[in-house]
Amino acid sequence: MDWDKLRIFHAVADAGSLTHAGERLNLSQSAVSRQIRALEESLNSTLFHRHARGLILTEQGELLFDATRAMSKRLEAASARIRDSEEEVFGELKVTTTTGFGTLWLAPRLTKLYEKYPDLKIDLMLEERVLDLPMREADVAIRMKEPSQADLIRKRLMTVQMQLYASRDYLERNGMPEDIEDMSDHRLVCQNPNAPQVGAGASLVQQLMANNPHSMLMVNNYFGVLQGVLHDLGIGALPDYLTEDFPHLVRVLPEIESADVPVFLAYPEELRHSKRISAFRDFVQDEIISHRKQLRQLGKI
Known part of the structure; x- marks a missing residue:
């Protein structure tokens, strides 16, 4: 018609x-x-x-x-x-990131965003698959590598590293490894190196597996790895952004860590002037600044 x-x-x-x-x-x-x-x-x-x-x-x-x-x-x-909308922030915002980062870092901090913008409706999509932003599968993404899709605005947020952690109870029962060869006496908790993840994390896991850990638990995301470590199952390969929120974890073999993993925020060029995108971007950047300040106070950076 x-x-x-x-x-x-x-x-x-x-x-x-x-x-x-x-x-x-x-x-x-x-x-x-x-x-x-x-x-x-x-x-x-x-x-x-x-x-x-x-x-x-x-x-x-x-x-x-x-x-x-x-x-x-x-x-x-x-x-x-x-x-x-030229003055207010409201409506739906589709955000995608990895299960680990979304569950362990982003979701616990969203209270501050909702306090400032109570009418915002966030659809948080946590998965390892990279969603197609230009096709609007999501509005904004936080990823552990620079997005390769065309027509995206990209902003590097921070750098993380994969490191080794264990619970105090696990180490009291099984001892603290002195070098990487001692992994043969411990259970390794990690992401499957064949699962979708950043190459630096996969390389670290392959290095650890080369030392024939006594036992292994492999999970397809870092949230599952963290749960295994918290429940005293073994030594886990985890991102260092957890050190602020889980201070009781003990770092193991501090000389062993992955290469730098860049964290990027990206959104389609057509959303450049979106108030929702701007509010979310500014919120994430402010939280990262606060996160780094706390790590400096703890003497971890």
Whole structure:
């Protein structure tokens, strides 16, 4: 159905006159009349009864006017919210990141974002698969490597490293390894090196596996690895951003760590001026600054 004809029909039905509708739309009466006839022909229905005093909607016309009136109200509401969005942050924001980072670092900090923007609706999608931002599978992503997709705005947030940690209870029972060869006496808890993850993490795990750990638990994300370590199952390869939130973990073999892993925030070029994106980006950057300050206070950087 032709949207322009519907717009003209709505104006005529609202005004009750071809002339008055034409004045509102800056069209001649004959042009308005032609569009109404064309719409009636396309619907094979009469929409108006013509009278000397003006036009009266037929039953079919009333049905169509109810629909265009509802459409008009929704468009007006959308326009108002678009105008408001220049100053306010609200609506849905689809965020994707890895299960580990989203569960262990991002989600616990979202309280501060909601306190500032209570009308924001975040759809947090945690998975190792890289979602297609240009195809709008998500609005914004935080990833452990620079995104390769085209037409994205990228911002490097921080650098993390994979390191080895264990619980105090585990180490009291099994002893502290002195060098990497001692891993043969311990259980290694890690991501499967064949699972989707950053290359630096996979390389570290392969290095540890080369020393024939006594036993292994492999999980497909770092949240699962952390749970294994917290429950005294073994020595885990975990990202160093956990040291602030889990200070009771003990670092093991501090000379062994992965290469630097860059953390990037990315979003489509078309969302450059989105207030939701700007609010989320600024929130993440502020939290990273706060995170680094606390690590400095703990003497860990």
